Amino acid sequence: MKRMAMTLDKFTRSLDAKSLPRVLQMQSGYYFQGSVYELYGREGSFSYGELLKIIGISVTRLIVELQSEGSKTMTVDLSLDYPGLFRIVADKRPYTSIQEIVDSVRISPECLGQPEFYCPEKLQLPEVTIQAGESFRLTALRTEHGDSLVDCEVTQKDSKHIFTVKFSHTGEFYECADDQFYTLGELVEWKMPKGRKRTVTWAMSLPSKEKRVSELPEDYSGELVLTPVYELQTVSKFGKNVVFIPSTLDVEVLDVTEECDGACFMQPLSFRDVFAKPSEFFPFKAEVIEPPSQVQEELGFLKSSKQVIVHSAYQAKRILASEIRSEAQRRFLIPESYNGRFKRRPRTFPTAYDLEVAKSNMEQLHVVATRAFETHYEGLSSVLVGDQYLVHKMETSEVIYGGKRKTVEALACEKMVGKKYEAVLIPMCLDGGFVEVVHDKKQYMLSDVCHRFALPFNVKVSMRDLSVKEDLLAGATGLQLEEEITDPYLIVSTPDLAQCWEVPVNRTNMALQLLERWNGPKLTQGEAVRSAVEEIGEDCYFTLRRYVNASVLPPPRPPKRPQKHSEDTVKLPPPRPKKPDPPSPKSPHTANTANPAVPTSRASSCAEQNTTPPRNETSNTSLVTAPDSGPQKAIGEENSPQHKTIKQDDDGTNDYEYIDEDELASIRGKLNDQSIHGRRKTINTYTMQTAKQV
Numbered sequence: 001m002k003r004m005a006m007t008l009d010k011f012t013r014s015l016d017a018k019s020l021p022r023v024l025q026m027q028s029g030y031y032f033q034g035s036v037y038e039l040y041g042r043e044g045s046f047s048y049g050e051l052l053k054i055i056g057i058s059v060t061r062l063i064v065e066l067q068s069e070g071s072k073t074m075t076v077d078l079s080l081d082y083p084g085l086f087r088i089v090a091d092k093r094p095y096t097s098i099q100e101i102v103d104s105v106r107i108s109p110e111c112l113g114q115p116e117f118y119c120p121e122k123l124q125l126p127e128v129t130i131q132a133g134e135s136f137r138l139t140a141l142r143t144e145h146g147d148s149l150v151d152c153e154v155t156q157k158d159s160k161h162i163f164t165v166k167f168s169h170t171g172e173f174y175e176c177a178d179d180q181f182y183t184l185g186e187l188v189e190w191k192m193p194k195g196r197k198r199t200v201t202w203a204m205s206l207p208s209k210e211k212r213v214s215e216l217p218e219d220y221s222g223e224l225v226l227t228p229v230y231e232l233q234t235v236s237k238f239g240k241n242v243v244f245i246p247s248t249l250d251v252e253v254l255d256v257t258e259e260c261d262g263a264c265f266m267q268p269l270s271f272r273d274v275f276a277k278p279s280e281f282f283p284f285k286a287e288v289i290e291p292p293s294q295v296q297e298e299l300g301f302l303k304s305s306k307q308v309i310v311h312s313a314y315q316a317k318r319i320l321a322s323e324i325r326s327e328a329q330r331r332f333l334i335p336e337s338y339n340g341r342f343k344r345r346p347r348t349f350p351t352a353y354d355l356e357v358a359k360s361n362m363e364q365l366h367v368v369a370t371r372a373f374e375t376h377y378e379g380l381s382s383v384l385v386g387d388q389y390l391v392h393k394m395e396t397s398e399v400i401y402g403g404k405r406k407t408v409e410a411l412a413c414e415k416m417v418g419k420k421y422e423a424v425l426i427p428m429c430l431d432g433g434f435v436e437v438v439h440d441k442k443q444y445m446l447s448d449v450c451h452r453f454a455l456p457f458n459v460k461v462s463m464r465d466l467s468v469k470e471d472l473l474a475g476a477t478g479l480q481l482e483e484e485i486t487d488p489y490l491i492v493s494t495p496d497l498a499q500c501w502e503v504p505v506n507r508t509n510m511a512l513q514l515l516e517r518w519n520g521p522k523l524t525q526g527e528a529v530r531s532a533v534e535e536i537g538e539d540c541y542f543t544l545r546r547y548v549n550a551s552v553l554p555p556p557r558p559p560k561r562p563q564k565h566s567e568d569t570v571k572l573p574p575p576r577p578k579k580p581d582p583p584s585p586k587s588p589h590t591a592n593t594a595n596p597a598v599p600t601s602r603a604s605s606c607a608e609q610n611t612t613p614p615r616n617e618t619s620n621t622s623l624v625t626a627p628d629s630g631p632q633k634a635i636g637e638e639n640s641p642q643h644k645t646i647k648q649d650d651d652g653t654n655d656y657e658y659i660d661e662d663e664l665a666s667i668r669g670k671l672n673d674q675s676i677h678g679r680r681k682t683i684n685t686y687t688m689q690t691a692k693q694v
Contacts, residue, residue, distance in 0.1 A: 006253065023054070
């Protein structure tokens, strides 16, 4: 049967990336003289009957459809690096078989590649029974005894069940609602079903270094329909360069892969292709077919070199760090070989639960309160601004609450009262604020910080790395070392070995052509191989941190107030609730409530694959936070014993040194001002209320 030619756009939309490479023959179209096309800055020369080998397919941009005023459809173009996060709207069209799901949706062992579906009817399988409406996750594809299978996972009664389903299994399957947020790049790579349009809603903006006018209407809250625009990476039979062809090129093509020998074409390799090669493949000499368009200064040799040596591939450790500042935070990946020196910076803790997580056996955690908290438990201590504590451990305590005895969890501390120490218990649900008092003025290497202290940890560069021309970290006011991660890298050098660096695989876009095996000295990770500090964007940062805190337990909920209080109980307003943080892909979010009947995907179970231990996030960067006006009135009493505890004799025996003495003095100054003016404010308020009553 004779195959029919089709437009390049139609071929592209039906193309499965897993079937690459494919060989196409040019059939017809509109040609300029000489058959030269110059579109989107790319150019290529073709003739009728010429063969092209498709080696890659990528999305260059997205066409977004949205409803404007008057129910008119408006379209805008968005680049994949658009600084925003989006939430997926579950597709209402059913899939009729597992085969259709596999052909349309990307499935892989990685968390983002594990879609969830549900069946409106009971699904009876040999290994497990899936109830109607119960969601299950597709985790991997495999072949067994000639049958194509998909591995699945379902959670029933708090336990996971693994089962397999054949591709040929038919039924009615619907996509589950997804409560995660995604960048446009992540949507294109993982969540764009083939042959279907993807509908999303706007979630939040991400800070961007580039000041750009938003292509989306301001305050638009409706649905956005995404249509990808593709680009094909091709090589000709006699050319060496990779030619990029937009899928919208007005030509017709014929797939002749079965009749043509693809071995006669050049075989360019991306960095991801190289990283996937077995260890026996290294080292080798390669020609640079497509140099990277953007690369940091230390790796500039990749743009100027015609040939390079690729020595090995491995997972390298990096420390993910963020600059401590309120706006326009910079993010970094710091190699273990960084030669700068750090000094400690005080950490901030919004709750007592954070103190419990941050305490260490290496040293005593010493904090000062920056916000007042009034407890409603008899037997637990309230906290006033300026109180200083040495944190010990969490323990259970029997207290009286609402006239009844109950057992609660509390944090055991020593309160510093002048030169004395008083054992106290503060509630774990304390909604206050603390800042660390640092006594250590030593300078540390990065490896020492990671070995001695638990991350996240606050530091400042005290001596820059003298081995590099410009140290990106030296200008930061402070850094929070968040966690240790691993990321794929290649060791790449010039042919004369003058330059040899670790090059990130996921953030370097270049193509290589294998020339020959390298018989020179094989370099491995060590002194001869250099590593650079990388500054990464917000989208990359959120991708790395997506599931870090998915398994972190939340702090205990504050207790409910008793219905009746005794007459001698001080009635203070409850602490103000904090403003909710903007939605972030770092942690699970509230499920989509638009359609409660649709099951929601469970990101937390996917996060269990991350072996990184749970870490507490302390995002506050200010050393002083304004205390609540209500609870702070209790400090206005001059004879309050708590007020006296922050006064220390100059001739005290304590040798405490705080690296931010000005900040501590500021806290004390605020406390004294409130003590002086507290009674005036109370008297003025009472006078005004009396005047209103008269």
